[in-house]
Amino acid sequence: MLLSDFLHVPVGDANLSGVFNGSDLIEIFTAAEYDDEIPGNSSRAEGDWNCDAEFDSSDLLRAFQAGRYSRASRQSQEVAAARSTIIGHELETERPAAGRSA
Ligand SMILES: [Ca+2]
Numbered sequence: 001m002l003l004s005d006f007l008h009v010p011v012g013d014a015n016l017s018g019v020f021n022g023s024d025l026i027e028i029f030t031a032a033e034y035d036d037e038i039p040g041n042s043s044r045a046e047g048d049w050n051c052d053a054e055f056d057s058s059d060l061l062r063a064f065q066a067g068r069y070s071r072a073s074r075q076s077q078e079v080a081a082a083r084s085t086i087i088g089h090e091l092e093t094e095r096p097a098a099g100r101s102a
């Protein structure tokens with residue numbers, strides 16, 4: 001029995017709002033623990049939805065297989081925002097140190 005069964009919230013509902021939607025995806029990807037190399041460091045709010053303390057593809061698979069993802073018009077914007085946050089973060093970390101003046 002998973003925590004989500006006990007709490008009566010859908011698998012994927014990271015912030016326990018009662019719905020699995022774009023806000024949850026933002027929350028888990030902001031935590032940035034997807035397939036990280038630190039064993040046993042992820043909680044439900046950080047994307048671990050099958051209770052193995054890791055956030056990886058099996059959690060996303062489980063959540064989307066459960067079919068409880070809620071699509072409202074707003075959510076695509078939220079997902080887009082999450083994506084750009086992630087991409088922006090990656091660009092920032094990859095960017096070589098600035099500071100030279102021309
Ligand atoms: Ca939620």
Ligand SMILES: [Ca+2]
Pocket residue numbers: 047048049050051052053054055056058059
């Ligand atoms: Ca997991």
